[in-house]
Amino acid sequence: MPDPKAVICVGNCGNTGNVFYESYNLVGPINKILPVDVYVIGCPPRPEAIINAVTKAWVKLEKLEGK
Numbered sequence: 001m002p003d004p005k006a007v008i009c010v011g012n013c014g015n016t017g018n019v020f021y022e023s024y025n026l027v028g029p030i031n032k033i034l035p036v037d038v039y040v041i042g043c044p045p046r047p048e049a050i051i052n053a054v055t056k057a058w059v060k061l062e063k064l065e066g067k
Contacts, residue, residue, distance in 0.1 A: 003064070004061045004064040004065055005061075006037045006038065006057035006058075006060055006061055007034050007035065007036045007037050007038075008036075008037065008038045008039075008040065008053050008054065008057055009030050009031070009036045009038070009039050009040065010040045010045055010050060010053070011040065011041075011042065011043060011044065011045050012041060012042065012043040013026075013043070014029070014030045015029060015030070015039050015040075015041060016029055017029060018043055037056075037057055037060055038053045038056045038057050038060075039053075040052075040053045
C-alpha cells in the first residue's frame with residue numbers, strides 16, 4: 001500500500017488475542033505482523049470507539065501528508 005497509510009486494529013482478538021490467546025490458529029497480537037497506529041478495544045468494540053479510531057488515524061495521516 002502506498003504511503004501515507006494507517007492501520008487500525010479493531011477488537012480484543014486482534015489486539016491481544018483475548019480468549020483465543022493460546023489457540024493453535026492465532027499467531028499473536030497483530031502488532032507482531034503489522035505496525036499498528038490505532039487500537040480499538042472491546043469485544044465487540046463500540047461504534048463510537050471505531051469512529052474515534054478512524055478520526056485519530058485521519059489526523060495522523062493529515063500530519064504525515066503535511067511533511
